[in-house]
Amino acid sequence: MKIMLHVLLLLIISSVAVYSLEIDTTRIHREAELGDVIEGIVNVVNSENSVSLSVDINIEDMVYDSTEQKVEFKPFGTMDNSCARWIKINPSVVKIPPKSSQAVTYIITVPQELKHAQYFAVLFFTTGNSIKEVTSESVLIGSQTRMGVIVKVTIPALAKPAGKIEAFQVIPANEESPMKLIYAFINKGNILQKVFGSFSIIDKEGNLFGRGNMKRGLANPGEKITIESIWDGDLEAKTYDLIAEFKYEPKIIEIKEVNFENQYQE
Amino acid sequence: MKINIKNKLIILFLSFSGFLFAEKDEITIPAKVTVDPYVQLLLTSSAFEIDIVGNPIDKAVKELTPGSLFFGSMFKAKKHELTKSHYSYNYISKTDVKIINNSKPFQLILSIVPTDKTGFIIDLETLDKTKALHIKTLQSDSTGCSNNIHYLNSWKDFSNNREIVIYSSNGEIISDSFSVLFSIMNLDPQTVAGTFSGRIIWTLTTKL
Numbered sequence: 001m002k003i004m005l006h007v008l009l010l011l012i013i014s015s016v017a018v019y020s021l022e023i024d025t026t027r028i029h030r031e032a033e034l035g036d037v038i039e040g041i042v043n044v045v046n047s048e049n050s051v052s053l054s055v056d057i058n059i060e061d062m063v064y065d066s067t068e069q070k071v072e073f074k075p076f077g078t079m080d081n082s083c084a085r086w087i088k089i090n091p092s093v094v095k096i097p098p099k100s101s102q103a104v105t106y107i108i109t110v111p112q113e114l115k116h117a118q119y120f121a122v123l124f125f126t127t128g129n130s131i132k133e134v135t136s137e138s139v140l141i142g143s144q145t146r147m148g149v150i151v152k153v154t155i156p157a158l159a160k161p162a163g164k165i166e167a168f169q170v171i172p173a174n175e176e177s178p179m180k181l182i183y184a185f186i187n188k189g190n191i192l193q194k195v196f197g198s199f200s201i202i203d204k205e206g207n208l209f210g211r212g213n214m215k216r217g218l219a220n221p222g223e224k225i226t227i228e229s230i231w232d233g234d235l236e237a238k239t240y241d242l243i244a245e246f247k248y249e250p251k252i253i254e255i256k257e258v259n260f261e262n263q264y265q266e
Numbered sequence: 267m268k269i270n271i272k273n274k275l276i277i278l279f280l281s282f283s284g285f286l287f288a289e290k291d292e293i294t295i296p297a298k299v300t301v302d303p304y305v306q307l308l309l310t311s312s313a314f315e316i317d318i319v320g321n322p323i324d325k326a327v328k329e330l331t332p333g334s335l336f337f338g339s340m341f342k343a344k345k346h347e348l349t350k351s352h353y354s355y356n357y358i359s360k361t362d363v364k365i366i367n368n369s370k371p372f373q374l375i376l377s378i379v380p381t382d383k384t385g386f387i388i389d390l391e392t393l394d395k396t397k398a399l400h401i402k403t404l405q406s407d408s409t410g411c412s413n414n415i416h417y418l419n420s421w422k423d424f425s426n427n428r429e430i431v432i433y434s435s436n437g438e439i440i441s442d443s444f445s446v447l448f449s450i451m452n453l454d455p456q457t458v459a460g461t462f463s464g465r466i467i468w469t470l471t472t473k474l
Contacts, residue, residue: 021299026472064474070373070431071471141464145299145309148471192474215436218474
């Protein structure tokens with residue numbers, strides 16, 4: 001009986017397959033001079049007890065979609081501001097036994113002449129594909145996991161960050177939605193801009209009624225973004241001042257003040 | 267009531283047998299992905315047989331190969347209603363997602379990659395001319411970050427670039443859980459033929 005229980009337990013354990021992928025670097029953001037060589041290591045870890053891990057490492061391009069506020073991946077070396085061709089990876093495939101790790105070296109060689117002030121790529125660490133070939137089945141869809149390490153190389157000597165908050169609006173809460181804060185930012189420089197916004201709500205006597213952060217916005221050079229955030233704190237029905245502080249490069253702090261009437265109270 | 271040692275062993279054996287068969291009904295395939303000390307993502311996949319209107323039946327159709335989502339040749343060709351979503355397959359595939367200790371903005375993207383140029387599931391002709399592979403997210407647990415989860419409770423087909431952002435964090439420190447359902451819908455039986463394959467890729471990246 002005891003042996004039978006052990007066999008059953010083994011069957012139960014073996015019916016669940018576990019993949020585990022762990023890397024110790026999620027972004028490689030570096031400033032460099034023309035001709036610099038940047039080197040580093042990404043450690044890939046297999047923390048599982050019983051399953052070996054096969055990981056492919058490949059390089060792709062990426063762009064930032066300002067409208068959707070998300071990263072998009074593109075084929076290797078197809079974008080104008082790609083640094084994918086500067087990067088050498090060694091090794092490009094790793095097989096890691098259980099409870100082990102392996103270092104992957106990257107070398108980024110910055111060219112002597114460049115057109116842009118900022119370049120991007122992404123290193124993908126992808127688990128092996130369990131579906132190797134099409135079988136006689138009519139439909140076969142596999143699943144893989146991968147980690148993306150964003151590479152951003154900025155050349156300070158060429159960078160000219162600039163921008164401006166073009167509009168800031170507060171829409172007080174109503175029965176259908178909480179209070180909205182909307183800002184528009186235009187990137188007038190030649191590098192990707194990140195805009196951080198925070199705010200405080202005070203009444204005419206200077207009493208603080210609420211504070212918070214707005215959604216971060218990213219804008220490509222020359223592009224305008226509009227970012228909407230919500231604040232669902234409670235306010236009495238009266239008049240308030242909202243003071244917003246926006247931060248972006250080159251270490252600019254821009255203040256906006258909006259007076260609004262809150263008529264809706266939960 | 268007296269239960270002797272022999273009976274206890276029999277009860278124990280039956281309990282383990284029941285657990286074993288329960289495992290066969292719902293096959294789980296966890297895939298744990300960890301990004302530095304700040305972010306951890308845990309994926310667990312299972313498959314459920316569904317009835318004609320898409321409700322899960324308490325029975326699995328086949329064991330999943332680890333890492334696979336759909337398989338076989340079990341198209342439902344009986345019911346075709348142009349006015350409503352039609353489940354073209356006998357089961358849906360579900361992945362439970364858990365994200366913990368995130369302190370940096372990141373996004374979780376689902377994309378589809380064809381295995382080859384001749385067969386690609388989302389390019390199949392569908393009755394309503396949309397993509398065949400649909401997803402929706404179900405919130406099973408939350409710490410106040412439901413705004414980060416996209417496409418809650420409604421089916422969504424993949425965009426033209428064959429990818430969908432399903433979770434987007436602004437850097438809150440969270441522990442969030444949700445489920446992603448996959449379904450093949452609205453296939454046109456007149457045009458479906460041959461073998462179709464592809465891969466779904468879960469991509470976790472920090473934001474810029």
